[in-house]
Amino acid sequence: MDRIRELIEILNKWAYEYYVLDNPSVPDREYDKLYDELKSLEESTGRVDFDSPTKRVGGEPIKGFVRHAHISRLYSLDKAVTSDELDAFFTRVKKVVANPAYTVEYKFDGLTVCLTYKNGKFVRATTRGNGVEGEDVTAQCLTIKSFPMSIAYLGTVEVQGEAVIRLSVLEEYNKTAKEQLKNARNAAAGAIRNLDPKNTAERKPEILFYNVNYMSDGDLPTQLAHFEFLKEQGFKVFPFLRHCNGETEVKNAIDEIEAERKNLDVLTDGAVVKLDSTKERDALGYTDKFPRWAIAYKFEAEESETVVKKVVWQVGRTGKLTPLAMVEPVELAGATVRKATLNNFGDLTRKGVKVGSRVLIRRSNEVIPEILSAIDHTEGSVNVVKPDICPFCGSKINEVGANLFCPNKYCPPRVVAKIEHFASKDAMDIEGLSEKTAALMYDELELRNCSQLYSYTREDFSKLDGFKKRKIDNITGAIENSKRIPLERFLLALGIDGVGKVAAKDLARAFGNLENLKCATRERLLELENVGEITADGITGWFADENNLKELDALLSAGVTPFVAVKPVGAGIFAGQFVVLTGTLQDFKRSDAQKIIESLGGECQSSVTSKTTLVIAGESAGSKLDKAKKLGINVIDEQAFKAMLS
Secondary structure, eight states, rough: OHHHHHHHHHHHHHHHHIISOOOOOHHHHHHHHHHHHHHHHHHOOOOOOOOGGSSSOOOOOSSSHHHHHSOOOOOOOEESSEEEEEEEHHHHHHHTTTTTTTEEEEEOSSSSEEEEEEEEEEEEEEEEETSEEEEEEEHHHHHSSSSSBSSSSSSSSEEEEEOOOHHHHHHEEEEEEEOOOHHHHHHHHHHHHSHHHHHHHHHHHHEEEEEEEEETTOOBHHHHHHHHHHTTTTTOSSSEEEEESSHHHHHHHHHHHHHHHGOSSOOOOOEEEEBHHHHHHHHOBBBBSBBBBBEEEOOOOEEEEEEEEEEEEEEEEEEEEEEEEEEEEEEEEEEEEEEEEOOSSSHHHHHOOTTTTTTEEEEEEETTEEEEEEEEETTTTBBOOOOSSTTTTTTEEEEEETEEEETTTHHHHHHHHHHHHHHSSTTTTOOOOOOOHHHHHHHOOOOOOOOGGGGOHHHHHTSTOOOOOOHHHHHHHHHHHTTEHHHHHHHHTOOOOOOOHHHHHHHHHHHSSHHHHOOOOOHHHHTTTOOOOOHHHHHHHHHHOHHHHHHHHHHHHHOOEOSSOOTTTTOSTTTTTTTEEBBSSSSSHHHHHHHHHHHTTEESSSOOOOOOEEEEEETTHHHHHHHHHTOOOEEOOOOOOOHHHH
């Protein structure tokens, strides 16, 4: 063995002992001595092996994140916050599985990452993203020393973990940091999603692994097998996994986690309950969003007392006024809370909140600060005055039940919120057009309608404070790229009352184009699964408004072209087909193939079920292919798929 390989293997062994096993076998100075020797040899020879520890330092900043498709979809988890909701999950499982066995593990609070290995070598790291594709964060994750660069498994494998920053590490970081990081969750997410890998390295995140998302030679039989595989391959796993026979053991394990979580050096907000058997998981399957065989049990939010200093009013894109309580700073769930929302004036009155009141505050799901009630009042406490006029534009307030509304569509915060929603990632995806930028454009460029975005020139943007060449390039490019947009995302961007992502997709699928939707009756709309009476009224009302129609015409005239990413049901060569993609496709990204199938009337599934009608198998197709053959489902290869499209 040459000296470079010898040094790499020794140093990687020591790093594994230090970062994964938490059991260092040599002092730091001995590691540093061999590391310096390796670095010197690499510099003199020009050779740097793929698994060299010298690669695990922060490199140069990257220009932006590149999207990358996961081999297999990464699902989020449905949540339970009460014992009744957990019992409902057990009931659903027992309808399919007679005697289910479960596993229970910690739910860590950081950023989900997915690592890909091929032929035993680390290839790529991505964020979870939308589950189908995420952002390539390889450069950032290379700075993390708690995962292996090479593994014994020689197939293709994706492993899933949570990037976290230990509370003690965060505390140490804050001792010298110019900007204090109060929240371990945001600190971890910010470290991974940072364009400068050196910043990632400074924050010292680590990854705790818990799932094998894909293996080229088939699924592992149980969650326990996932756990053992990860440990055998050198991945860092948290040393807590309980195998539970029945609901009582599951609840006991959850109680154990809740009792111990405050003693951990890692932020956790709950427990994850999974059906242990992979075969039984296949029988339960998935919804559009979640696996039916797993659930995250969220612990009750932390509560504390604080004092209301003042109440200000916010105006959203619908014109609704929301009271925002500014409070004395209080620490909750690893974050400093300085403000809390109250739903409306009726909510504020019912809870007895006054300026100067001592209140009970909770961080719901450890994210949203909420005032539960007033505890007591001082002599100086004063009632919150219900506004008669909008504090931003002076328009007379409309009162609808417990809610207050500003009727002025051109009220500054309404316009800004509308623009921000229009430009959001799930809508037109105009990167860089934040609330701050929208407010700046409102003030400096007289931005009042979304259609105006497409009329601004580079010279216009150059007038904005902080907008230099690169920033102007980015935002003008994003605006131009947004012109060609799937119909469902365009419908979401319009901000029609009641139309969220699910309803927008249903509308695009059912009507196919704007003209058909414009003419749709209330009765026809109510036939759709995800359109209720409020949404139906919101749609018909929106298209009946002349101002909305003028704005729609202006958008289309500016070159915005909504296209049908999902064909109406019954149209296309895949109409009525439930399709599963498995294995690696050579000429298509998985996400692109899914879009093609959906555009031709098909519906893509993540797993093979009795409902599946077609499986498209690429290279290294595993258990999904085997299951399809057993069930007698039609299977085609990539060449046959391409032939169908020609």
